[in-house]
Amino acid sequence: MSEERKDPAGEPEAAFFDAERPPDGAPPVAPPAPTSAPPRRRWGAPLLRRSPVFSFVILAVAAWLLGSFWPDVAYFFSAREPIDLGGPGAYHLDRAQENRLVQARGDLVDAVAVRDARSGAERTVGRLAGTNLLVDRPGRGGPPVFEGRLLPVAARDPYGEAARLIADRGVSLGEGWRVLRDGDRPRRGWLPVLGAAMLAALIVLNAWSLLRNAVTRREASR
Numbered sequence: 001m002s003e004e005r006k007d008p009a010g011e012p013e014a015a016f017f018d019a020e021r022p023p024d025g026a027p028p029v030a031p032p033a034p035t036s037a038p039p040r041r042r043w044g045a046p047l048l049r050r051s052p053v054f055s056f057v058i059l060a061v062a063a064w065l066l067g068s069f070w071p072d073v074a075y076f077f078s079a080r081e082p083i084d085l086g087g088p089g090a091y092h093l094d095r096a097q098e099n100r101l102v103q104a105r106g107d108l109v110d111a112v113a114v115r116d117a118r119s120g121a122e123r124t125v126g127r128l129a130g131t132n133l134l135v136d137r138p139g140r141g142g143p144p145v146f147e148g149r150l151l152p153v154a155a156r157d158p159y160g161e162a163a164r165l166i167a168d169r170g171v172s173l174g175e176g177w178r179v180l181r182d183g184d185r186p187r188r189g190w191l192p193v194l195g196a197a198m199l200a201a202l203i204v205l206n207a208w209s210l211l212r213n214a215v216t217r218r219e220a221s222r
Contacts, residue, residue: 052209052213052214055206055209055210056206056210058202058206059203059206059207062199062202062203062206063203065195065199066199069195069199071099071152071154071155072189073193073196074099075099075186076186076187076189078100078186079100079101079186080101080185081101082101082147083095083096083097083101083102084103085102085133087104087105088106088107088129088130091104091131096133096150096178097150098150098152098178099152100149100150101147101148101149101185101186102148102149102150103146104135104146104147104180105144105146107128107144108124108135108137109127109129110126110127110169110171111124111126111127112124112125112126112162112166114161117158121138122139122140123136123137123139124138124141125162126166127171128146132172132174132176132177133178133179133180134162134163134173134177134178134179136159136179136180136181136182137182137183138182138183146180146182147183147185148180148181148183148185149181149184150178150180151178151179151180151181153178155179156178156179159179163177
């Protein structure tokens with residue numbers, strides 16, 4: 001009588017299939033259903049789903065700050081060719097355009113010493129002889145040629161004290177006095193531009209958040 005041979009290598013495989021096979025009389029066991037992968041989270045979704053009130057407040061503050069940055073940004077990108085305002089006896093102040101690079105020549109009179117509010121550097125504020133144009137220049141003294149930014153009227157408030165001191169010397173500046181900040185030229189100082197770019201990004205992000213919330217509420221109300 002021949003003896004049945006067993007394959008040692010096949011025993012683990014047979015045992016594996018026996019373990020998977022249901023007992024006699026038991027219903028077959030269905031394989032587990034494949035689980036679907038969780039949906040990918042879109043970048044920025046929690047940020048866009050935040051409170052509309054919060055988004056509106058951030059949008060309003062960013063827009064207000066961007067408005068305060070705008071004159072500096074506009075001057076940064078303005079023309080680098082100065083507007084010539086002339087010299088003694090032939091001034092052309094009617095050509096003056098605020099927030100532009102201008103040039104003027106003449107004597108600086110009724111000068112007072114001031115300090116820059118941002119850097120603390122010493123500066124001199126004086127009146128261009130024969131005009132009501134104030135010149136803010138670095139340090140003391142220098143050639144009688146001034147080239148720089150003609151500040152907007154809204155930005156002349158920091159020079160109110162200097163204008164008062166000059167007026168106390170018997171000089172009538174009137175209401176239309178302007179300030180030429182000598183040495184300030186376009187394409188210098190990137191900080192306002194970078195700040196404006198960040199604020200613009202905040203405005204776009206929060207405006208999109210408000211729009212997204214409005215669309216979501218409208219779909220939910222249907």
